[in-house]
Amino acid sequence: MSGGRPREACGVVAVSGHPEAPQLVAEGLVALQHRGQESAGVAYRARGGPIRLERGMGLVLEVFPGLVVPGEGSFAVGHVRYSTAGTSDLANAQPLLARTHLGPVALAHNGNLVESAPVAAAPPGPDASDTALVLAAVAESRAPSLEKALESVLAQARGGFAMAALGPDRLWAVRDPRGIRPLVLGRLEGGWALASETCALDAMGARTIREIDPGEFMTIEDGAAPRSRRLFPREAAAPCIFEAVYFARPDSLVAGSTVHALRRRMGGELAAEHPVDADVVLAVPDSSVSAAEGYAAALNLPLEQGLIRNRYLGRAFLEPDPLRRDARVRRKLAVIPSAVAGRRVVLVDDSIVRGTTARHLIGRMWEAGAREVHLRIAAPPYRHPCHYGVDTSRAQRLFAGERPDPSALARELLATSLGYLSLEGLVRAMGGGSHCTACFSGQYPVPVGVMAGATLA
Numbered sequence: 001m002s003g004g005r006p007r008e009a010c011g012v013v014a015v016s017g018h019p020e021a022p023q024l025v026a027e028g029l030v031a032l033q034h035r036g037q038e039s040a041g042v043a044y045r046a047r048g049g050p051i052r053l054e055r056g057m058g059l060v061l062e063v064f065p066g067l068v069v070p071g072e073g074s075f076a077v078g079h080v081r082y083s084t085a086g087t088s089d090l091a092n093a094q095p096l097l098a099r100t101h102l103g104p105v106a107l108a109h110n111g112n113l114v115e116s117a118p119v120a121a122a123p124p125g126p127d128a129s130d131t132a133l134v135l136a137a138v139a140e141s142r143a144p145s146l147e148k149a150l151e152s153v154l155a156q157a158r159g160g161f162a163m164a165a166l167g168p169d170r171l172w173a174v175r176d177p178r179g180i181r182p183l184v185l186g187r188l189e190g191g192w193a194l195a196s197e198t199c200a201l202d203a204m205g206a207r208t209i210r211e212i213d214p215g216e217f218m219t220i221e222d223g224a225a226p227r228s229r230r231l232f233p234r235e236a237a238a239p240c241i242f243e244a245v246y247f248a249r250p251d252s253l254v255a256g257s258t259v260h261a262l263r264r265r266m267g268g269e270l271a272a273e274h275p276v277d278a279d280v281v282l283a284v285p286d287s288s289v290s291a292a293e294g295y296a297a298a299l300n301l302p303l304e305q306g307l308i309r310n311r312y313l314g315r316a317f318l319e320p321d322p323l324r325r326d327a328r329v330r331r332k333l334a335v336i337p338s339a340v341a342g343r344r345v346v347l348v349d350d351s352i353v354r355g356t357t358a359r360h361l362i363g364r365m366w367e368a369g370a371r372e373v374h375l376r377i378a379a380p381p382y383r384h385p386c387h388y389g390v391d392t393s394r395a396q397r398l399f400a401g402e403r404p405d406p407s408a409l410a411r412e413l414l415a416t417s418l419g420y421l422s423l424e425g426l427v428r429a430m431g432g433g434s435h436c437t438a439c440f441s442g443q444y445p446v447p448v449g450v451m452a453g454a455t456l457a
């Protein structure tokens, strides 16, 4: 891991039983581009035919110009990656393909395996991702079929993971026992689709059916109804709450509500907890726009566009050097001075990770002539590293992790005031339920010991 910012979780898409499966998967991947911009790939096959794999570094449209996937097939899996385990190069771009004695299999994975995950007797190299470790274990399995091999390997896996695998005439899908990483099932005309978020199902023209259950192992043969079994004993579900806070697209459904609606509620809760008398509310685009709307509406304050995001910068490169990080934020976000000058401003963001964005923007607000700058964060302080597929560095590099006292944080950021949403407020905005909140609460739903991926640091 490098830097201190959590990287976007990866995105997974799969289709079974549709004549344009590879093409549909590419459509789904573009809709999930926000989840990873480092590499993209599609593996596909006709029933019983060889697996073809097209993948490369970069955005989906760079890897598949014109969004054309050359070749045909009725089964496909695809992936957009932001590396969380294993080094960042083409060899680790997914899907990964393995030729086993049971036949070829392609695997797309979002998440991280933690201790007690299967490690093959002959690991595929020190830089291997945990996805490669799973495939190596499948290749060594004595099980009579690929399906049985995958099942027995994955039944030993722990952590946060959502995977889709492509076999000779079927797809497999699995979600970790606590349902930390997301995966949803959709219906296509004649076939089925899987994706990390419902926005990808919508983009493929699939109707959202349901979430894959925590611990569910699903087999989808062509267009036939999926068959499921439970790989793990039932445990309390712990879906990642940061999906709703930051990762997911506002039009995606999480627990039956749009992410937009959930974020508006987070903004409303934030307003109830940390109201302020101000002239204008500004969102830090794009991820906090819905929360800022909720905040402004609850306090009856005007919401204005005061920050412009440059949409043409492409990938959010990780930048370990703080000076270059600052330059990146300057490039990414510009202030509209007339929205700020002479006003008491509330700036709403969804999270503070390393503090770069907040520190920079507050400075720009003062430069533009703001009278007061109140920072409101629509989530609790991000204090603890994520071990379930979101790349955060060691806790001490996290801004709030180093500084437990919010008033000291406000002083350091030169903000007039600072207010974070409480964990209780966040959970209320989600409509209750159980979640993984480890990056905020430090309570890890799956014990974290030695990580399976040898390169995790």
Ligand code: 5GP
Residues within 6 Å of the ligand: 005, 006, 007, 008, 009, 246, 284, 287, 288, 316, 349, 350, 351, 352, 353, 354, 355, 356, 357, 358, 399
């Ligand atoms: P900071 O500048 O404090 O390091 O990061 C906070 C900003 O990054 C917020 O505007 C938030 O929306 C965004 N952010 C939060 N998590 C992630 C992430 O995983 N990846 C990226 N690229 N941005 C993130």
Ligand code: SF4
Residues within 6 Å of the ligand: 160, 180, 239, 240, 241, 242, 243, 385, 386, 387, 388, 389, 390, 436, 437, 438, 439, 440
């Ligand atoms: Fe999500 Fe945070 Fe849990 Fe990681 S630690 S899975 S980011 S809620």
Ligand code: MG
Residues within 6 Å of the ligand: 284, 285, 286, 287, 288, 349, 350
């Ligand atoms: Mg942001």
